[in-house]
Amino acid sequence: MSIFRRPDYQSDATQFINNLKASKPELEKQQQLGRSLLWDKAVDRKVWGEYSEARVPQKPYVYQTSGD
Incomplete structure (x- = not known):
């Protein structure tokens, strides 16, 4: 050694x-089904x-108006 x-x-969460x-051996199977x-x-x-x-590129700032 x-x-x-x-x-x-082991942390409290791990424990x-x-x-x-x-206590619930079926839990892992239920997680896999979910x-x-x-x-x-x-x-x-x-x-x-x-x-x-097919996607259309988005403008960098979507709220900008095009009033030049």
Whole structure:
């Protein structure tokens, strides 16, 4: 054992999360299902490319009137 090794420390937040996961083993599966609803989507690259090409560039200051 090294003399520089610190004792194992866990913050209050880490302890809370570990206790929560231990008391509710189904929690991680529920988190994955929730993530799949919002984030894990199939991306059609062709449609996304067409969308990017069709964008109109925004003026640097949108509220500026063009009264020169």
